[in-house]
Amino acid sequence: MACNGAIQPLLSGSATSTTQKSNGDAPRIRRLRRVRSAPLAEYVPCGIKGNVSLPRSESIFGSLHPSFKKVAIFLTVYLGVGTICFYTVRNQIRGEKTNGILDAVYFCVVTMTTVGYGDLVPNSNLTKLLACAFVFTGMALIGLVLTKAADYLVEKQETLLVKALHMHQKVGQLEILKEIENNRIKYKFYMALILLIVLILTGTIFLSKVENLDLIDAFYCVCSTITTLGYGDKSFSTEGGRIFAVFWILAGTICLAQFFLYIAEVNTEKRQRALVKWVLCRRMTNVDLEAADLDDDGVVGAAEFVLFKLKEMGKICQDDILLIMEEFEELDVDQSGTLSASDINLAQSVETRRS
């Protein structure tokens, strides 16, 4: 995550210069100091869609970043159990067979990704129900665990992409981090696109060389696989092909799903940015002023203004504010309408007395 202390000044600097540029005024004296961050805020990445990851919460909920050890264990257990099951009932599966264990792994991957070629098909009630169980759990595994891991991997690779794009310019690490921070979803989209093209090319070449398909058929089989369509008229029938397929099918289907997800996110972000711009440019009226005046003192302070605009942007809602206001009133022991060191000392002494 790039939203760390190191680049904070850079980001605020850019925000300042943008506003001044659009305004054309000479820089004015700052009456408000640059907002100091809450201890956490330094590490909270700016997720425009709201799905921020929160390192601070790790202590209470465990890591929100997919732990790759966990993902690997899930996948291994799933494929392991699947392989053992389908190897045991291999005589109740009909179709083109190669190596017993390899076929079981291959069948497991083709099922969990919902490609379902049909080149290997369950042939008894037991295997049919087994396949049903494995396709549902497989979908859940891919949806809840693997795509998150893939998203994290793509994020990690962003730096490489941005570095490559700016190779002719001399840019430092900080500029790259800033560039990524501002265009996070766009670069994720590009990374997924590049990865997808590589996977499509690899698959097509492999199928035409190893499975002896002509180029159109190979491309058709690739498309039919990564979209999980899997008509099954063309599939992996050789031993070498199936070894390749196990890894390539997993990578291809997840990459395409992720790619579609990024398209949706790019759209959401565009809309959000337009909304933010619109809210910021909208002129304040006297009615707005009154609505923004949280503590009813007749004027709108900086924090009140920020809250008002955040509500307008839809980033927070009235319920969020109400909930925290209750907490504020609890904390404001001396009932002064503000929190100060004396409130905290009072609260502590009350607690000490109680316990």
Next chain:
Amino acid sequence: MACNGAIQPLLSGSATSTTQKSNGDAPRIRRLRRVRSAPLAEYVPCGIKGNVSLPRSESIFGSLHPSFKKVAIFLTVYLGVGTICFYTVRNQIRGEKTNGILDAVYFCVVTMTTVGYGDLVPNSNLTKLLACAFVFTGMALIGLVLTKAADYLVEKQETLLVKALHMHQKVGQLEILKEIENNRIKYKFYMALILLIVLILTGTIFLSKVENLDLIDAFYCVCSTITTLGYGDKSFSTEGGRIFAVFWILAGTICLAQFFLYIAEVNTEKRQRALVKWVLCRRMTNVDLEAADLDDDGVVGAAEFVLFKLKEMGKICQDDILLIMEEFEELDVDQSGTLSASDINLAQSVETRRS
């Protein structure tokens, strides 16, 4: 959306009572008035995942709720073009055929949902490439348009579900709206689950009656279809079956996808709620106080406290605040550190003079 003016008082009332209950103190005198809403805020639903829909923005971006007219047009155009294409090249598709046009629609649906049974398979380079094009556009259509429409439909049906669940109690419309608002995602999950069970039962019964499959085979075909696995050993081969399939496959695959999405959302919401609770219960320290003091006046006002806690919850980030602070300083024409009616009048007169 239930977050309208009518239920606002109810919601704030519930927040109050919760805090007081957990505290056990006698209700204290309110020094801060109930937060007045920004004009927009009344209509902004409280999306805990941050993906709020913003009716106000309709004027600038068009409706964010999927317009069903639009969805219907998209789907009709897609299926129409698909049917014409595949009907034209019907001689280059091999497999079990029934009625020419019906087969084309059926093939189109089986392809766009990525079920891909393989009971009808493209048999020439042209049809293969056509199928590739249709599966990608079909995926995009389902991902970007149809699932959003399905989500909206589920949302609309929530009231019915909650009413049914509380049938034995005498509850008013307002209580139902409040109940839905507090458990939005949970009820969506239940709605999708009920719908899914109905679709699975319908499909199983239909396949066993019309396609003459035994019950296990029928259930296996249903699972293989809604998960888009589509091995293709069991599929719809009669004319009646394919008419049913066209509607049932679309509904089933979208419903299951939506169901998995709700599971993920329920998880996210649980985590978010735990985080909000943790942030609210955390004791403030003097360091926190200093960090929260936005305008550097030595004390933390209500709005500053709310901003600080929102940052801790990860709902907003430093960048959001910085951007709006810039705007605040622009607006604060008399440089008093607060906005008042005089600032607005000054700004207007400056603008009038300029133009």
